[in-house]
Amino acid sequence: MSKAVSILCINDSQTDQFILKEILTQSYNPLDLHQTQTSKQAIVYLKKYKIDLIIQDIIRPGEMNGDQFLYWLKNHNDFYDIPVIIMSLLSADEIQHLSVLPHVFNHKPPIANQTLIKLINTII
Numbered sequence: 609m610s611k612a613v614s615i616l617c618i619n620d621s622q623t624d625q626f627i628l629k630e631i632l633t634q635s636y637n638p639l640d641l642h643q644t645q646t647s648k649q650a651i652v653y654l655k656k657y658k659i660d661l662i663i664q665d666i667i668r669p670g671e672m673n674g675d676q677f678l679y680w681l682k683n684h685n686d687f688y689d690i691p692v693i694i695m696s697l698l699s700a701d702e703i704q705h706l707s708v709l710p711h712v713f714n715h716k717p718p719i720a721n722q723t724l725i726k727l728i729n730t731i732i
Contacts, residue, residue, distance in 0.1 A: 612638035613732060616653055618664035618677070620645045624695070628663060635725045647672035647680070654687055660732050666696045691731040693724075 613636045617628050625643050633639055642653045648671060653659065662681070666674035674694070682688050 610638065612636075612640040614640040614642070614658055614660045615728075616642045616644070616650060616657075616659045616662045616664075618644055618647065618650045618662065618668070618674070619695070620665065620668045620670075624665070628695075631721045631724060635721075635728075646670045647674070647677035650677065651680075654681075654690075659687075659690055661728060662690055662692045663695055664692060666694055693727060693731070 615632060615636075617625060617632075619625050619628070622645075625645075629641060629643065632641055640657070642657060642659070644650050644653060646668065650662075650664075664674050664677065666678075668674050672680065674696075678692060678694075681690065681692070
């Protein structure tokens with residue numbers, strides 16, 4: 609039996625979370641998928657589970673937006689090496705202004721399922 613891929617998805621849109629769940633469950637078996645809407649909840653998951661990949665939006669309400677979460681992540685020794693895919697409506701130019709750059713940027717919603725899966729497969 610192969611090891612489950614453990615992915616943490618952080619997105620305040622339930623529609624986007626549903627789409628990602630559909631794409632990921634069709635492509636990975638076994639899959640250990642964790643979904644949350646806030647950075648604060650994401651930090652709880654990171655401390656509780658071994659995460660292989662994070663897929664997150666940048667623009668989120670709450671105490672910590674996606675850029676601030678990415679900065680927090682990359683400055684914590686236990687989590688700095690977890691790869692991150694940013695899925696956002698922001699342009700690639702706008703992503704370049706983040707405090708810490710992600711591993712990969714992809715527009716949302718994910719239109720080409722296979723493109724997203726290829727990105728994930730090259731990272732994990």
